[in-house]
Amino acid sequence: MKLVSNFWRKLCKPSNAAVGVVIGMGFVGGILFWGAFNTGMEATNSEAFCASCHEPIVNEIKETIHYSNRSGVRAICSDCHVPHNWADKIVRKVQASKEVFAFVMGNISTEEKFYARRKHLALREWQRMKENDSQECRNCHDFDFMDFSEQGQRSVKQHSTALASGEKTCVDCHKGIAHQLPDMSDVPGWQ
Amino acid sequence: MKQVLIALLVTGALYSLPVQSTEVANIENVNNGGVASLRGITELDTTRKADPMKRVEKDRSPIDRDYVYQPPLIPHQTRHYEVSLNANKCLSCHSWKYAGEMGATKISVTHYQSREGQVLSDVSPRRYFCLQCHVTQADAAPLVENEFKRVDSLR
Amino acid sequence: MSTLEYIIWQILGYSAMPLILLIGFVGVSVFTVWILSLTSDKERS
Numbered sequence: 001m002k003l004v005s006n007f008w009r010k011l012c013k014p015s016n017a018a019v020g021v022v023i024g025m026g027f028v029g030g031i032l033f034w035g036a037f038n039t040g041m042e043a044t045n046s047e048a049f050c051a052s053c054h055e056p057i058v059n060e061i062k063e064t065i066h067y068s069n070r071s072g073v074r075a076i077c078s079d080c081h082v083p084h085n086w087a088d089k090i091v092r093k094v095q096a097s098k099e100v101f102a103f104v105m106g107n108i109s110t111e112e113k114f115y116a117r118r119k120h121l122a123l124r125e126w127q128r129m130k131e132n133d134s135q136e137c138r139n140c141h142d143f144d145f146m147d148f149s150e151q152g153q154r155s156v157k158q159h160s161t162a163l164a165s166g167e168k169t170c171v172d173c174h175k176g177i178a179h180q181l182p183d184m185s186d187v188p189g190w191q
Numbered sequence: 192m193k194q195v196l197i198a199l200l201v202t203g204a205l206y207s208l209p210v211q212s213t214e215v216a217n218i219e220n221v222n223n224g225g226v227a228s229l230r231g232i233t234e235l236d237t238t239r240k241a242d243p244m245k246r247v248e249k250d251r252s253p254i255d256r257d258y259v260y261q262p263p264l265i266p267h268q269t270r271h272y273e274v275s276l277n278a279n280k281c282l283s284c285h286s287w288k289y290a291g292e293m294g295a296t297k298i299s300v301t302h303y304q305s306r307e308g309q310v311l312s313d314v315s316p317r318r319y320f321c322l323q324c325h326v327t328q329a330d331a332a333p334l335v336e337n338e339f340k341r342v343d344s345l346r
Numbered sequence: 347m348s349t350l351e352y353i354i355w356q357i358l359g360y361s362a363m364p365l366i367l368l369i370g371f372v373g374v375s376v377f378t379v380w381i382l383s384l385t386s387d388k389e390r391s
Contacts, residue, residue, distance in 0.1 A: 010379045010387070017386040025381065029374030037370065064271050090366075091359025152250025154267060157294050181278040190283050191313075 045078035053103055056111050064178050080136045119182035126171050134170035245329035257341050262324040269327055281321045
């Protein structure tokens with residue numbers, strides 16, 4: 001308590017140091033703080049970080065198009081699961097407190113538990129992407145710049161109709177693009 | 192005395208081991224006898240450099256069939272199409288329910304028949320793993336000459 | 347996600363932003379005041 005009131009007293013009275021020094025320290029402190037904050041955000045976006053809790057997923061993603069492909073461009077976990085927009089990103093990070101809680105409860109602590117719970121998690125993720133019109137996919141795949149003459153016939157047929165009209169969004173058709181699927185027997189579009 | 196004998200025998204055996212193994216390697220059994228196989232003309236103990244992987248045809252129109260009960264070849268790539276206990280990606284386009292919407296060929300009724308010829312209400316378990324019978328195509332030269340001729344009705 | 351859940355997370359998320367900035371400010375000021383108290387603002391009593 002004494003420390004706090006001491007600190008408060010110091011904050012309230014002028015310093016003996018030159019104004020330039022005080023402002024300079026504030027400025028440098030601000031930069032350092034923002035740097036540290038961003039580093040933290042970046043570190044908690046890395047695949048290694050996600051892997052610490054989602055081991056089975058990181059293993060199975062290696063054979064998919066977003067891990068190994070001809071152009072060497074990768075999508076990592078956060079590209080698809082964490083919004084780009086700053087405000088939404090913070091909201092998602094705060095939301096991750098739920099994941100930490102679920103981790104402590106051991107919801108998916110073993111592979112068996114994970115596979116049993118996978119359907120539930122996948123449904124939530126599809127719902128989320130449906131609500132934001134697959135914004136994460138569109139960060140990289142912009143419909144406006146899709147060249148239909150370069151795409152396969154099957155792609156063109158679907159993209160120029162159901163996608164172009166906005167009737168469906170990416171995850172409606174591209175489920176399991178980066179992961180193995182849970183039991184799909186009652187999911188629309190599957191049997 | 193006995194111990195010395197045993198020790199001698201053991202050392203003798205140990206020395207003869209490498210001799211024996213070099214003997215095996217010296218036998219001239221790696222010669223291919225000048226016969227070219229699918230591996231090319233290589234000695235049996237050398238490994239030929241692998242050919243580059245062939246690329247699967249990405250997407251094209253259906254490929255003509257060569258005989259009547261042939262499982263049609265797959266005219267598109269199938270990378271990462273999951274067919275497992277949980278999901279069957281092929282059926283999300285080829286099943287009767289979705290074929291129209293996705294513009295894909297319906298699987299024929301034989302895919303619903305059990306071994307006894309009984310028509311089931313859903314895809315028969317023996318037709319569930321599509322890639323057992325249907326295969327993708329790569330643009331590759333045939334390894335050996337093929338004289339197969341189509342039946343008259345398909346020629 | 348239900349609407350209620352969505353609203354709760356939005357509120358929590360958006361209130362976290364000023365909180366982060368505030369914590370940053372407090373952190374920097376504690377450090378600055380401490381450095382200053384070691385140098386030019388030494389208590390002379």
